[in-house]
Structure formats: structure tokens, C-alpha cells
Amino acid sequence: MLELIEVTKVYRGGKRAVDGMSLRLGTGMVGLLGPNGAGKSSLMRIMATVTRPTSGRVLFEGTDVVARPNALRRVLGYLPQDFGVYPNLTAREFLSYLAAAKGISARSARARIDELLTLVNLTEAAKRPLGKYSGGMLRRVGIAQALLADPRVIIVDEPTAGLDPEERVRFRNLLSELAADRVVLLSTHIVSDVESVAADIAIVAQGRLRRRGTPEDLLREIDGQVWEMLVPSAHVNAVQSRFVVSRMVRTPSGVRMRVLSAVPPVPDAVPVTPDLEDVYLDVLQRSSAGTAVAR
Amino acid sequence: MTSTVHIRPVRVRTVSVRAVGGLALGDFRDRVRRPAYVVILLAAVALGYFATPGVDAHWVIMQVGEYRGVYNSAYVGMVTALASALWLTLGGFYVVRNAIARDESTRVGLALAATPLRTPVYLAAKFLSNVMVLGSMVGALAVTALVMQLARGESTVVDPVALLSPFVLIAMPLVTATAGAALFFELVPGLRTGVGNIVWFFCWSVFALLGQSPKFPLGGIGVHAVVRSLVSEMEAQGLDLTSGDFSLGLTYLEDPLKTFVWNGFTPSADFVVSRLGLVGLAVVLALLPALWFGRFDPARTLRIWPGTPAPGDAPATEAAPASLVRLEHSPDYVADAPRLPRSAVVAGGSFARLLWGELRILVQGVRPWWWGGAVFIAATSTLAPATNITRVMLPVAWLWPVLIWSRLGTQRHEHGVSALLGAYPTARQRLIAEWLSGFALTAAVGIVPLLKMMSISDWAGVAAWTAGAVFIPSLALLLGSLSRTHRLFQAVYLPVWYGAVNGLPVLDFMGVIRVDGEPAGLPLAVVVGLAAVMVAAVFLADALGRRVRD
Incomplete structure (x- = not known):
């Protein structure tokens, strides 16, 4: 449905944010994972038709949306990482304006806005100026605007930033439900945001797609390569300099460390079941080391 | 490999007056690295060019009756310095008007x-x-003055002291006072907003x-001491002083001026x-607000003109936290599948609402006193009476x-809404609606x-x-x-309006000047053209902006 073909984005000054990336998205949710500065937001902006790629093509149902962005914009719900609002408009007025900008009829917009305000728990605050909203409430307004036009493609960039834990879970569930019959692309650097809801995970680093697959496939790739061990405090630095450490917990008897290694790092290390955070760190480690990642 | 970062302890000491230079230099660097600074410098160079018109030009910045000085270092330096004293005190004010506002918007101030x-x-x-x-x-003006002296070629002897001393003695003290006033205006409630820009225009007038x-x-x-010197020099040379007075400011000439050496x-x-x-007054103006400046504490922010509602007005609180309330009664609430909107989305008939929305955005937060004034x-x-x-x-x-x-053309950037709107269709319709909202207000x-x-x-x-x-809305939108920023329109429109009201036909865009009852300002076709x-330029700039963004 939505396809990127060899997309590259080079900013003025030569910064190559996206480097020849190809990605094909169909119905369902893809979790886009990557560290800060990996090129996720640039990629999201290109897919949302906000930024034009330096080279490459973006196709939506066969239409090149770089040349004809409106083909996608009419059915797109986009929640950028950072956005603002008109501070003196109420949530209802703001959404009503955006609905008009989407080309939605008045009656349809009214009904939709009511439903969306309920969905994001802002009905009671709908008459207050947005300038008096908290960060989390504004985020929910952003979520509501992304769903205004009953989008077929939803692109959300770090959507849970600023949400409290309950709202985060609720939003993840919402995305999960939406993904049943839509294309949903969720970008984040928080592994827990995607591991519970995304059946398809893409990991990007340094502007390139480093790994893609289901969580099971990705976990299988590092099966037997994650270890836990108890290390005296004095040896922590030595371990850190030799292995990728995914977690450390100080205990009275030493530091319990979780490390990635193809072989047991110390004789008494215990193999443990890998999780997505281990996969993520493994991929980042390999990509920063310049290792070929396509396995 | 994961590495340990060792943070060396830093000995913190009270920041002293010596920090002023460092902070100012950082601030200055940030400002001059913005593209707008190049435009500002070019404007200064253009001002220097206009201050020393050629012999056949029909304008002049400074004259004494039918005379002007020969373009030697002293005269070119003086006329350029006086031009900068006159115009940089107006334009320069708007240029440096955002010293505190930038720290507020970038949140550097909080840090x-x-x-x-x-x-x-x-x-x-x-x-x-x-x-x-x-x-x-x-x-930049001083360098331009030197270049213009050589370019005009009436005197090729460069006297650096004569050329530069007017900049040091006249231009710099005045721009220093402007710098202090700009800071003062930023820190006085009521003047820190656009109202201050208008007040400054009239103060400057x-x-x-x-x-x-x-x-x-x-x-x-x-300028008085300069005039005295010019006049005494003319008297010494036996020139006619009865043909007119000293004039400083852009003046139209029928015939070229005669010259004398000064x-x-x-x-x-x-x-x-x-x-x-x-300079002392400037320092007082700049430092006096230390008595009440709230150091970016939103609770101490006063807001006279509309803008972002100050958080101090009412603390931002979560809306009725339905999720939390339900959570107390239903522990599995968060696992509930949210109820998706079911209503159908129907397209059509949205331009009128878009226009209504743009109107709302344009007048958002306008205070009752403004409506009362209107x-x-x-x-x-x-x-x-009809004549008035x-x-x-x-x-x-x-x-x-x-x-x-x-506000036209600025708000979606100012409030960060462009991040959302970039992915919306109907970009051109939004611009049309925005222009129409400006026209509707004007009408x-x-x-x-x-x-x-x-x-x-x-x-x-x-x-x-x-x-x-x-x-008007075309100029504002462009x-x-x-x-x-709001400031450019304010800085341009006020002098244009002032010129029209004071009978300058070349600036009369609204038919103020009448001769035998007929408008005698700019021809209608010129104003509409x-x-x-300008509207075409807005669309072009928008299209180019979307194409070359980033």
C-alpha cells in the first residue's frame, strides 16, 4: 500500500538523515525503532509528505506521492513528534478548523470531533483554550487530529511522549485496534512502546534500515547470546568495555549484569531468554561497528 | 561497547560582570548567523547608497537650501551617519526587538x-x-560611506578621522540608545507586545x-552642531543662505543641488x-527593568495583548481524568479496547469553515478593549462629516x-501548527482563506x-x-x-500609513489625498497591481518553501 523505494534525504550542510532506504508497508502496524538521530523523524516526514526526499520514490497505491502528495494527504493521519496549536482556540475549534483543512463536511466533522474528544478523554476540557492545556492533553489533541479523516494510513512519531502511563497503554491499544484494517507506522526509541503491539518491527540506525522482522524472528536471531552474571563492582568497567551491556542492577553481593555475547562472557554466566531490548542493542552495536547486518 | 562516562566535577562560582561579554558575544553570534542578518546588512548598505545620491539624482537625504557638500570624507561620513541616526533608530529598533523574546521562545531563558x-x-x-x-x-554603513566616496569621485582623498568620527559621535550613541530602548520596551508589560512597536514608531516620529x-x-x-558648522562654512565661502533651510530626511528634488566644500x-x-x-540613558533604560524582570517565571508574566495564554493565568491541569477515575473502579480499564469513532467521514463544503477558522485564528485572543476601540x-x-x-x-x-x-502569514509558524498542516491537503485553499480573513477584517x-x-x-x-x-492584507500576508514575524509588517506599514496620512502621494494606497475631490495618491491600478x-509572491514563496524546506 505504502512503499519507499531507495529513499535518501540529505539536508543542507550534507547531513544524510535517510540513506537509500526501502520499506514496504501493508495493513497492520510497523514499529519503527531507532536511537535519537537515526533518521526516524526524517523518514516519517517524508512518508507523511511533509518533507521531500532528495532522491527515491514514495508510492501510495502506485501513486508517487512526492509528485502528488494530496493522494496520500486525504487519507493520512499524521502525528509529528513536535507540533503546536493555536493557544486561544478551544480543542473543538481547533479540530473543526483542521477538519475543514482536510475537506471534511460540517456535519461529518461535528460528529467525528465529538467521538474523538470522547476517545481521547477531552470532552470536559473541549471548551478551554488550548493554551491552558498540559503537555499530555495537547498530545491527545494531536492524536485526535490524526484520526479526524478516518485515515487509512496513520503515521505517528514518538506518540507517547508526555502521556501518563495509563494513557500510554490506552493509546497503544488504540493503535493496535486501528491497525486491524489500516497501515500504522509507529516510530519510537522506547522499545516497550512497540514490543506489545507491533507484529512487525523495523530497526533503523544512521539513516539505514538495519533489521526488519516479527518480534519472534528478531528474538530468535540472538537466542543463546544473552547472559546474566554477577560481577564485583570493581570489574564493571572491564565488562562494559568488552561486551554490550543491556542492563545492570546493583545488589549487596555485586552487580548483576545482562550482556550480549556469542559465547559465555564468564564461566558462571547464565544464558537467559532474550527480549527486544537486547535485539535493539545488538543491532545498534553492530551498525555502529559498521558490521553488515543483513543476515 | 557500553562505556562509562566520567563527569569531572565543576567548581561553580558566581557569574561576574565579566560574563557580560561572553553572553553578549554568544547572543550576537546566534543573531548574525541567521539569514535575516544578511538582509539587515544589505538594507544598511542600501541606506548608505541612498545617502549619497549621484549628481543627477532627484532625491537627497541632507541639504542646506540649494546646497550639499562635496562628497569628501567629512561630508560623506556625516551624511551617512546622520541617515543611519535617523533610520536605524526606527528600523534598528525592530531588528533588535526580540533579545528577551528569543530566549523565551527557545527556552534558553529558563535554563x-x-x-x-x-x-x-x-x-x-x-x-x-x-x-x-x-x-x-x-x-556596514561606514564601509559603504568609504566606498561611495570613492565611487562618486568628487574627492578621492580619504580622511579616516573625518569619515568615521560622525559614526562614533552621532550614529553610535543613537543606536546605543535604541538598543537600550528596545530592551526596555521588551521588559515593560504593555510595551513588550505589538503595542510597543506602534508606540516606538510615534516616539521616533x-x-x-x-x-x-x-x-x-x-x-x-x-544635528544642530553640524548645521552650525555647515552654515558657518557656507557663510565663509559667501554662499547664498536665503534659498532654504537645512533638511534631513528623504526629499524629492526638481533640480540637482549646488555643492560646496565642507x-x-x-x-x-x-x-x-x-x-x-x-549612552548613559541607554544603560539606565536597559538595566532599570532588573527591578521587576521575572526571569522567565511564567507566574510573573503579565499579558496585555493577546498571545499564548500565560501559564501563570491558570495552571495547566489535566482534564477530568476519566481514565484515572475509571481505573479506580475498573483495574482492567487500560487493557480495554478503546471505542473507535464510528461516524462516516464525508467530504465537501469545507471552504467556508476554513475561512471561518482562519478568521478565528486571526482574531484569536483579541481583548475586549480592542473590539471596543473598533x-x-x-x-x-x-x-x-463627510469631508473628514x-x-x-x-x-x-x-x-x-x-x-x-x-499576524497574517506568521501564526502557523509561530505556534508550531505548520508541523501538522504540512501533511494536510488544501495548502492553497488555506492561503486563500487566510488572505480573505485579512480582507474581511480590513473591510x-x-x-x-x-x-x-x-x-x-x-x-x-x-x-x-x-x-x-x-x-493591506496582501502586504501583511507577504x-x-x-x-x-509580526515586526516586519509593523515596521513597514506604519511609515507607509504615516506617509499617506501626511500627504505623500507615492505612499497613499487608500485615497487620503484629494485634489478637487478626486484621489491624487497612487493610481488604483498600481495599488491593485x-x-x-504580493499575493502571487506569497503563493510562490509557499510553493518554494514546501519544495526546498529543510
Whole structure:
């Protein structure tokens, strides 16, 4: 449905944010994972038709949306990482304006806005100026605007930033439900945001797609390569300099460390079941080391 | 490999006055690395060029009767310095008007507020940065003066002292005072907003007019001593002094001026003291707000003109936390599948609502006093005699919304909404709706003068009104879109309006000037044509902006 073909984005000054990336998205949710500065937001902006790629093509149902962005914009719900609002408009007025900008009829917009305000728990605050909203409430307004036009493609960039834990879970569930019959692309650097809801995970680093697959496939790739061990405090630095450490917990008897290694790092290390955070760190480690990642 | 980061402990000591230079330099660097700075410098160079017109030019910046000085170092330096003193005190104010606002919008101010930096030190650094920005413009003008002296070729002997001393003695003290005033205006509730920009324009108008008098406090512009020197030199050369007075400002000439040689003047001690007094006044203006400056504490922010509602007004609190309330009663709430909207989305008929939305955005947060003023102007126009309609009431009506017009083209960037709208269709329709909202406001505030003109069958006036109503939002949208700030429109529109009201035909876009009852300002076709070009430029800039963004 939505396809990127060899997309590259080079900013003025030569910064190559996206480097020849190809990605094909169909119905369902893809979790886009990557560290800060990996090129996720640039990629999201290109897919949302906000930024034009330096080279490459973006196709939506066969239409090149770089040349004809409106083909996608009419059915797109986009929640950028950072956005603002008109501070003196109420949530209802703001959404009503955006609905008009989407080309939605008045009656349809009214009904939709009511439903969306309920969905994001802002009905009671709908008459207050947005300038008096908290960060989390504004985020929910952003979520509501992304769903205004009953989008077929939803692109959300770090959507849970600023949400409290309950709202985060609720939003993840919402995305999960939406993904049943839509294309949903969720970008984040928080592994827990995607591991519970995304059946398809893409990991990007340094502007390139480093790994893609289901969580099971990705976990299988590092099966037997994650270890836990108890290390005296004095040896922590030595371990850190030799292995990728995914977690450390100080205990009275030493530091319990979780490390990635193809072989047991110390004789008494215990193999443990890998999780997505281990996969993520493994991929980042390999990509920063310049290792070929396509396995 | 994961590595341990060792953070070396830092010995924190109280930031002293020595920090002023460092802070000011950082601030100055940030400002000069913005593309707008190049435009500002080019404007300064253009000002230097206009200050020394060629022998066949029909304009002049400074003259004594039918005479001007030969373009030697002393005269070129003086005329360029006086031109900069006159115009940089106006334009420069708007250039450096955002020293504190930038720290507020970038939130650097919050970080600085949490440091041991003392408020006077912070303000002194901001003041110094303002002086450096305006001083760099004066520097550009001094270089331009040298180039122009050589280019005009009337005297090729360069006397650096004669060339530069007017910049040091006249231009720099005045831009220093402007730098201090700009900072003061930023820190006074009520003046920190667009109202301050308007107030400054009128302060400057008074200063430009009365500041040439020797009786003006602190010597005003400082031009009086220069005039005395010019006149005594002319008397010594036996030139006719009865043909006219001294004039400083852009003046149209029928015939080229005669020339005489002037080799500069030696400033008296009083003159130097008065210039130092200006600098002292600037320092006082810059540092006085330390008494009340709230160091970016939102709870201490006063808001007179609409903008972002200050968090201090009412603390932002979560809306009725339905999720949390339900959570208490239903532990598995968060696992509930949310109920998706089921209503169908139907397209169509959205332009009128888009226009309504743009109107709402344009006038969002406008205070009741503003509406009250608009109603008062309309009521007064109703009662005013027909002869005063175009001369007085229409200009007043079309000055009142200047701060609202200046929002056109800026708000989606200012509030960060462009991040959302970039992925929306109908970009062109939104621009049309935005322009129409500006036109609607212009028409609404000028409706009574229009009806009055119609009632007396002043159809030429009606046509001029229509051209003006088209011109204003076009100018505002263009300048707002290009600069993304309110200030450029305010800085451009006020002098244009002032020129029109004071009978300058070349600036009369609304039919103020009448000869035998007919508008004698800019021809209708020119005003409408300019508006069309400006609107086209807005669309072009928007399309280019979307193409070359990032």
C-alpha cells in the first residue's frame, strides 16, 4: 500500500538523515525503532509528505506521492513528534478548523470531533483554550487530529511522549485496534512502546534500515547470546568495555549484569531468554561497528 | 561497547560582570548567523547608497537650501551617519526587538534563569548584544560611506578621522540608545507586545522631527552642531543662505543641488557630553527593568495583548481524568479496547469553515478593549462629516488593526501548527482563506467610511477604498510569510500609513489625498497591481518553501 523505494534525504550542510532506504508497508502496524538521530523523524516526514526526499520514490497505491502528495494527504493521519496549536482556540475549534483543512463536511466533522474528544478523554476540557492545556492533553489533541479523516494510513512519531502511563497503554491499544484494517507506522526509541503491539518491527540506525522482522524472528536471531552474571563492582568497567551491556542492577553481593555475547562472557554466566531490548542493542552495536547486518 | 562516562566535577562560582561579554558575544553570534542578518546588512548598505545620491539624482537625504557638500570624507561620513541616526533608530529598533523574546521562545531563558547569573548581568549582556548588532549595521554603513566616496569621485582623498568620527559621535550613541530602548520596551508589560512597536514608531516620529532642535533633551539627534558648522562654512565661502533651510530626511528634488566644500566639524565638549548622556540613558533604560524582570517565571508574566495564554493565568491541569477515575473502579480499564469513532467521514463544503477558522485564528485572543476601540471608531465615523471620512476616519480605522494584520502569514509558524498542516491537503485553499480573513477584517473596520462614501456617491473614494482593502492584507500576508514575524509588517506599514496620512502621494494606497475631490495618491491600478504581485509572491514563496524546506 505504502512503499519507499531507495529513499535518501540529505539536508543542507550534507547531513544524510535517510540513506537509500526501502520499506514496504501493508495493513497492520510497523514499529519503527531507532536511537535519537537515526533518521526516524526524517523518514516519517517524508512518508507523511511533509518533507521531500532528495532522491527515491514514495508510492501510495502506485501513486508517487512526492509528485502528488494530496493522494496520500486525504487519507493520512499524521502525528509529528513536535507540533503546536493555536493557544486561544478551544480543542473543538481547533479540530473543526483542521477538519475543514482536510475537506471534511460540517456535519461529518461535528460528529467525528465529538467521538474523538470522547476517545481521547477531552470532552470536559473541549471548551478551554488550548493554551491552558498540559503537555499530555495537547498530545491527545494531536492524536485526535490524526484520526479526524478516518485515515487509512496513520503515521505517528514518538506518540507517547508526555502521556501518563495509563494513557500510554490506552493509546497503544488504540493503535493496535486501528491497525486491524489500516497501515500504522509507529516510530519510537522506547522499545516497550512497540514490543506489545507491533507484529512487525523495523530497526533503523544512521539513516539505514538495519533489521526488519516479527518480534519472534528478531528474538530468535540472538537466542543463546544473552547472559546474566554477577560481577564485583570493581570489574564493571572491564565488562562494559568488552561486551554490550543491556542492563545492570546493583545488589549487596555485586552487580548483576545482562550482556550480549556469542559465547559465555564468564564461566558462571547464565544464558537467559532474550527480549527486544537486547535485539535493539545488538543491532545498534553492530551498525555502529559498521558490521553488515543483513543476515 | 557500553562505556562509562566520567563527569569531572565543576567548581561553580558566581557569574561576574565579566560574563557580560561572553553572553553578549554568544547572543550576537546566534543573531548574525541567521539569514535575516544578511538582509539587515544589505538594507544598511542600501541606506548608505541612498545617502549619497549621484549628481543627477532627484532625491537627497541632507541639504542646506540649494546646497550639499562635496562628497569628501567629512561630508560623506556625516551624511551617512546622520541617515543611519535617523533610520536605524526606527528600523534598528525592530531588528533588535526580540533579545528577551528569543530566549523565551527557545527556552534558553529558563535554563539561564536557573543559573547563578544575576539579572543585571543578563540584561547588560542583552543590551550589549543589541548594541553589537546595531553597531555592525553602523559599521556596514561606514564601509559603504568609504566606498561611495570613492565611487562618486568628487574627492578621492580619504580622511579616516573625518569619515568615521560622525559614526562614533552621532550614529553610535543613537543606536546605543535604541538598543537600550528596545530592551526596555521588551521588559515593560504593555510595551513588550505589538503595542510597543506602534508606540516606538510615534516616539521616533516625534524624535525625528523635534530631535533636530537644539532644545531637545540631550541634544536630540545631534544635528544642530553640524548645521552650525555647515552654515558657518557656507557663510565663509559667501554662499547664498536665503534659498532654504537645512533638511534631513528623504526629499524629492526638481533640480540637482549646488555643492560646496565642507571639511567637517570639531565637536565641542558640550556636544560630547550630550552624546555620552545618550549612552548613559541607554544603560539606565536597559538595566532599570532588573527591578521587576521575572526571569522567565511564567507566574510573573503579565499579558496585555493577546498571545499564548500565560501559564501563570491558570495552571495547566489535566482534564477530568476519566481514565484515572475509571481505573479506580475498573483495574482492567487500560487493557480495554478503546471505542473507535464510528461516524462516516464525508467530504465537501469545507471552504467556508476554513475561512471561518482562519478568521478565528486571526482574531484569536483579541481583548475586549480592542473590539471596543473598533466600535468607537466606527461610531465616530458615523457621526463625522463627510469631508473628514477619507482624510481622518478611514486612516484611523485602518491603523487600529495593525497588530492583528501583522499576524497574517506568521501564526502557523509561530505556534508550531505548520508541523501538522504540512501533511494536510488544501495548502492553497488555506492561503486563500487566510488572505480573505485579512480582507474581511480590513473591510469590517473600514465599513462605515465605505458606506459614507457610497451615501455621497464618492465612487472614486469607494474604488480607492477597495484597492486599499486589497492592498493591506496582501502586504501583511507577504511580509508575515517571508519574515515569519509580526515586526516586519509593523515596521513597514506604519511609515507607509504615516506617509499617506501626511500627504505623500507615492505612499497613499487608500485615497487620503484629494485634489478637487478626486484621489491624487497612487493610481488604483498600481495599488491593485501591487497587491496582486504580493499575493502571487506569497503563493510562490509557499510553493518554494514546501519544495526546498529543510
